[in-house]
Amino acid sequence: MTAATTAPAPDIPVPGRSAVRAGGGGRRGRPLLLGVRHHGPGSARAVRAALEAEKPAVVLVEGPAEADALVALAGDESMRPPVALLAHAVDDPGRAAFWPMAEFSPEWVAIRWALDRGAAVRFVDLPAAHTLAAADPTWSDGEGGYDGGDAHGGRGAEGSRGGAGGHDGAGGRDGDGGRNDGGPCDGSGGRNGDGGQGEGEGRGGGAGGRAVDGLTLRIDPLAELARAAGHEDAEQWWEDVVELRGEEDPTAPFEALAEAMGALREAYGHGGHPRDLVREAYMRLQLRAARKEFGDEVAVVCGAWHVPALTWKTTVAADRALLKGLPKVKTELTWVPWTHRRLARRSGYGAGIEAPGWYGHLFTAPDRPVERWMAKVAGLLRAEDHHVSTAHVIEAVRLAETLAALRGRPLPGLDETTDAVRAVLCEGSDVPLDLVRDRLVVGDVLGEVPAGAPAVPLQRDLSRLQRSLRLKPEAQRRELDLDLRKETDGARSRLLHRLRLLGVDWGTPAPGRAGTGTFRETWRLGWEPELHVQVAEAGVWGTTVEAAATARAESRAVTTTSLADITALAEQCLLAGLADALPVVMRALADRAALDTDVTHLAQALPALARSLRYGDVRGTDTAALAEVAAGLAERICVGLPPACTGLDADAATAMRERIDEVHQALGLLPDTARPADRWTGVLRLLAGRDRVPGVLRGRATRLLLDEGRIAEDEAAPLMSRALSPGAPPQDAAAWIEGFAGGASGGGLLLVHDERLLGLVDTWLTSVPAAAFTDVLPLLRRTFSGYEPGVRRTLGELVARGPKAEGAGSAAPGGVPGFATGLDRDRADGVLPLLHLILGTEPTA
Incomplete structure (x- = not known):
C-alpha cells in the first residue's frame, strides 16, 4: 500500500440490460475492443458473436507475444482444452509461467474463430522473456511503474518457485479482502507486489487505487461494479447480467463494459497495479503495428480492465520509454494440458473462477441448461449407488426455477441449482453434495495437446514411455497395483521410481495389499499441470528418463554426506533399475560407511540396504556388492550398540528403541551370508x-x-x-x-x-x-x-x-x-x- 490522495467515488455506469444500447450490430468504431472476463462463458459467447458479426482481418489476444509461433497448434484436431501456454526460462526451467485457457475462455474462442475463418492471430501482451525476468526482485523499474513481483497472477500465480504466473484476470488475489470474487476484467483484485506510480504520458499515471485513510488499496473491479449496481454478491451479480443472459446486439455488452471500466480507470488509475501500465504500453504498440498492417480490420480480446488504456492518446515514444530497460531472459514456450481443478480459484490461481465445471456446462449446453445439469448430477449420484429417480430430477428442476423466481434472478444460477440438488437429489445431506461439487462443479477434466507441440527432449521421451506402457496421465487420482513379475508392470514401476528420483512426483507409493509378497507395488497417480515444469527442470540431467535419472543419482551420490540418505539413494537406484548409477553410488556408500562411526547413523542406514537386498531378487538386479556393505554395517552395529545405549535420557532412549527395532527387522531381511x-x-x-x-x-x-x-x-x-x-x-x-x-x-x-x-x-x-x-x-x-x-x-x-x-x-x-x-x-x-x-x-x- 502507498500513500495517495483520496479519490472521489466514481459514477460508474453499470453494465447490464439497462446499460445496453438497442439497435443492430452494424459497423462500430474501429478497432473492435472486446473487454472480457477471463474464463467467462458469457464473455466467450459474446466474443464469438461479435467476431462473427464484424469479421476482422486480425484478432489480437492477450497473451505472451512469443506464443505467435504456437497459435496454429490450437487448430489441431488433437488439441483439447483446457490447455495452457507454458513459458520457462531456458537456463532455469523452474522459473515458469502458465497462461491457461478453457473451452469457455474468450481468448480460446477468439483464437479458434480466427483459425477457422482464416484470420490472423497475434498475442499482444508483454513477452514472457520480460515476465520471467521480472520474477527476480532485483529487476524492478519503480520509476516506470514496473513491479517485478507478480507476473500475471496471484501468489506468484500460476508460476513455479514464486515466479511469473498465469492470466492476470478476474478477481481478488493475495492481499485483497472480502470474498475474492472474480471480475469481468483482468488485473482486478489485490495481486502480489506493490510499486511506484506510473509516469507514462497521458492518463497512465493516474491515482494508484482506492484511497482509504491515506492508503492506496488494490481494487476489485467486479466488486466495484456490483456495488454500483446495489449488489454485495459480485459473483452472483455477474452471473445474472452476463452468464445467464444473451443480447441481440453482439457488440453492445462490450461498449457498456468499456464505459464502466473507463469510469473506474478515471477514478483509480492503475487500481493498485502499476505493472499494468507497462503491459498496456506494450499492447498499444502492438495495436498500432496491427493497424498499420491491416487497417481498421482489427479486433482486440483482452481483460476489460485494459480496454480504456488501449484508447489513451499516448505517443509511441512515451510507450517505448515505459518499456526501456526491462530485464530479459531467454525463454521457450509450448502448449501443455491443463485441468478444470487448476482453473478453480481455490487452487490459488489468481484469475480463477469458483466453478469451472458449471461454467463449462453453461457454455456447451445447447438449450435447457438447468435440466441438463440436473441430469448430469443424477448420473453421477447413480454411479455412486445413490438412489435418484426421474421424479427427483423433475422436482429438483422445479425447485431451482422457483428459487430463482423468489430471488429475482433471470434463470437458476449455481446457488439455486446447488440448493435444489442438496434438498432433493441429496436429501439434505452435504456428503453426496460434496461429491457433486468436486466432480461436476469443479471437475477433473484434463486437456490434451498434439504430439507435435514443442517440448524438451525429456518430455518427449516421457510421453513415448507413457504411450508404450499404457500409463495415460489423468487428473483424477487413482490407485495402480503392479505385479513386478510381469514385464509391463516392472517397466511401469521403474518409470515411476525414476521420475520420483528426478523430483517429478506423478505417482507416490501407497501401502499395498496385505499378504501379497514383495512382488506387489501400489501407487497413487495424479497428473498436475505443474509436473510439466518439473519435467522441464529435470531436463538438465539428460534427454531420456533413464539417462536423466542416472545422472541425477550420480550427482546426489557425490554431494550427499548423510549415510542414511545415501543408503536410501542406493535403494532408489535398485527400485528404478539404474544399473549404470549403482557403481558410483556404491563407492560413495562404502566411503561414507567407513568414515561414519556414529552407531545411530549406521542403524538408520541398514534398513534401506536390507530392503534393497530383499527386493533386488524380485527385480532381477545384482546385489552382491550391496550385501557386502550391509554385512559390514551389521557387524559394526553389533560392536558399537551396547556402549551407545548406556547413560541415555528418556527421549534419547525412546529414539534408540526405534533404531533397535529397525535393525532387528532389517537383520531378518538380510541373506544368511550377511546376517x-x-x-x-x-x-x-x-x-x-x-x-x-x-x-x-x-x-x-x-x-x-x-x-x-x-x-x-x-x-x-x-x-x-x-x-x-x-x-x-x-x-x-x-x-x-x-x-x-x-x-x-x-x-x-x-x-x-x-x-x-x-x-x-x-x-x-x-x-x-x-x-x-x-x-x-x-x-x-x-x-x-x-x-x-x-x-x-x-x-x-x-x-x-x-x-x-x-x-x-x-x-x-x-x-x-x-x-x-x-x-x-x-x-x-x-x-x-x-x-x-x-x-x-x-x-x-
Whole structure:
C-alpha cells in the first residue's frame, strides 16, 4: 500500500440490460475492443458473436507475444482444452509461467474463430522473456511503474518457485479482502507486489487505487461494479447480467463494459497495479503495428480492465520509454494440458473462477441448461449407488426455477441449482453434495495437446514411455497395483521410481495389499499441470528418463554426506533399475560407511540396504556388492550398540528403541551370508541384563529375545521380576514395561497368554508408592491404551476372574500373586444402582 490522495467515488455506469444500447450490430468504431472476463462463458459467447458479426482481418489476444509461433497448434484436431501456454526460462526451467485457457475462455474462442475463418492471430501482451525476468526482485523499474513481483497472477500465480504466473484476470488475489470474487476484467483484485506510480504520458499515471485513510488499496473491479449496481454478491451479480443472459446486439455488452471500466480507470488509475501500465504500453504498440498492417480490420480480446488504456492518446515514444530497460531472459514456450481443478480459484490461481465445471456446462449446453445439469448430477449420484429417480430430477428442476423466481434472478444460477440438488437429489445431506461439487462443479477434466507441440527432449521421451506402457496421465487420482513379475508392470514401476528420483512426483507409493509378497507395488497417480515444469527442470540431467535419472543419482551420490540418505539413494537406484548409477553410488556408500562411526547413523542406514537386498531378487538386479556393505554395517552395529545405549535420557532412549527395532527387522531381511544372527542375540542379551541401560531398552531387548525364541518363557519371568522389584525406581520399571509390552509390539497378547507375567505386572503396580504413582501413570496409560479393544477387554476379564485354580494351566500353587481368590460380592453389588438407572429397571427386593 502507498500513500495517495483520496479519490472521489466514481459514477460508474453499470453494465447490464439497462446499460445496453438497442439497435443492430452494424459497423462500430474501429478497432473492435472486446473487454472480457477471463474464463467467462458469457464473455466467450459474446466474443464469438461479435467476431462473427464484424469479421476482422486480425484478432489480437492477450497473451505472451512469443506464443505467435504456437497459435496454429490450437487448430489441431488433437488439441483439447483446457490447455495452457507454458513459458520457462531456458537456463532455469523452474522459473515458469502458465497462461491457461478453457473451452469457455474468450481468448480460446477468439483464437479458434480466427483459425477457422482464416484470420490472423497475434498475442499482444508483454513477452514472457520480460515476465520471467521480472520474477527476480532485483529487476524492478519503480520509476516506470514496473513491479517485478507478480507476473500475471496471484501468489506468484500460476508460476513455479514464486515466479511469473498465469492470466492476470478476474478477481481478488493475495492481499485483497472480502470474498475474492472474480471480475469481468483482468488485473482486478489485490495481486502480489506493490510499486511506484506510473509516469507514462497521458492518463497512465493516474491515482494508484482506492484511497482509504491515506492508503492506496488494490481494487476489485467486479466488486466495484456490483456495488454500483446495489449488489454485495459480485459473483452472483455477474452471473445474472452476463452468464445467464444473451443480447441481440453482439457488440453492445462490450461498449457498456468499456464505459464502466473507463469510469473506474478515471477514478483509480492503475487500481493498485502499476505493472499494468507497462503491459498496456506494450499492447498499444502492438495495436498500432496491427493497424498499420491491416487497417481498421482489427479486433482486440483482452481483460476489460485494459480496454480504456488501449484508447489513451499516448505517443509511441512515451510507450517505448515505459518499456526501456526491462530485464530479459531467454525463454521457450509450448502448449501443455491443463485441468478444470487448476482453473478453480481455490487452487490459488489468481484469475480463477469458483466453478469451472458449471461454467463449462453453461457454455456447451445447447438449450435447457438447468435440466441438463440436473441430469448430469443424477448420473453421477447413480454411479455412486445413490438412489435418484426421474421424479427427483423433475422436482429438483422445479425447485431451482422457483428459487430463482423468489430471488429475482433471470434463470437458476449455481446457488439455486446447488440448493435444489442438496434438498432433493441429496436429501439434505452435504456428503453426496460434496461429491457433486468436486466432480461436476469443479471437475477433473484434463486437456490434451498434439504430439507435435514443442517440448524438451525429456518430455518427449516421457510421453513415448507413457504411450508404450499404457500409463495415460489423468487428473483424477487413482490407485495402480503392479505385479513386478510381469514385464509391463516392472517397466511401469521403474518409470515411476525414476521420475520420483528426478523430483517429478506423478505417482507416490501407497501401502499395498496385505499378504501379497514383495512382488506387489501400489501407487497413487495424479497428473498436475505443474509436473510439466518439473519435467522441464529435470531436463538438465539428460534427454531420456533413464539417462536423466542416472545422472541425477550420480550427482546426489557425490554431494550427499548423510549415510542414511545415501543408503536410501542406493535403494532408489535398485527400485528404478539404474544399473549404470549403482557403481558410483556404491563407492560413495562404502566411503561414507567407513568414515561414519556414529552407531545411530549406521542403524538408520541398514534398513534401506536390507530392503534393497530383499527386493533386488524380485527385480532381477545384482546385489552382491550391496550385501557386502550391509554385512559390514551389521557387524559394526553389533560392536558399537551396547556402549551407545548406556547413560541415555528418556527421549534419547525412546529414539534408540526405534533404531533397535529397525535393525532387528532389517537383520531378518538380510541373506544368511550377511546376517550376524548369533552376534545380534548376544547384543540383545547384553542389553537385557545391563543395569546402566535404560529400562525401555532392557524391556525391548527382552521382548525381542522372547519373540525370536532365543530365551524361554521361564527366563523372561525372572528378568521381569528383577526389573519390577521393590528396589527398582518406579519410573524405570514403568519404562521397562513400555519396552517389553508396548501396545505396538503385541505385548497385550503376551500378557493374555502368560498370566504369570500379568501377575508380576499387577503385583508391581499395587506396590508402587502413592507419591510415585502419579509419575508413572502417564507412561502406563500410554502402554496399555495402545492395545486393541479386544485385548484390553480380555485383560479386564482375566483380572476380574482372578487366578486359575491350582494346577490349572500355568497358575502357580496358591494362585497368582495380586489376584483375588474369590468374588467380592459387596463390591459387585455397588454397581447395581447405576445399572438399574441406565437400564431403566427396578431393583428387586
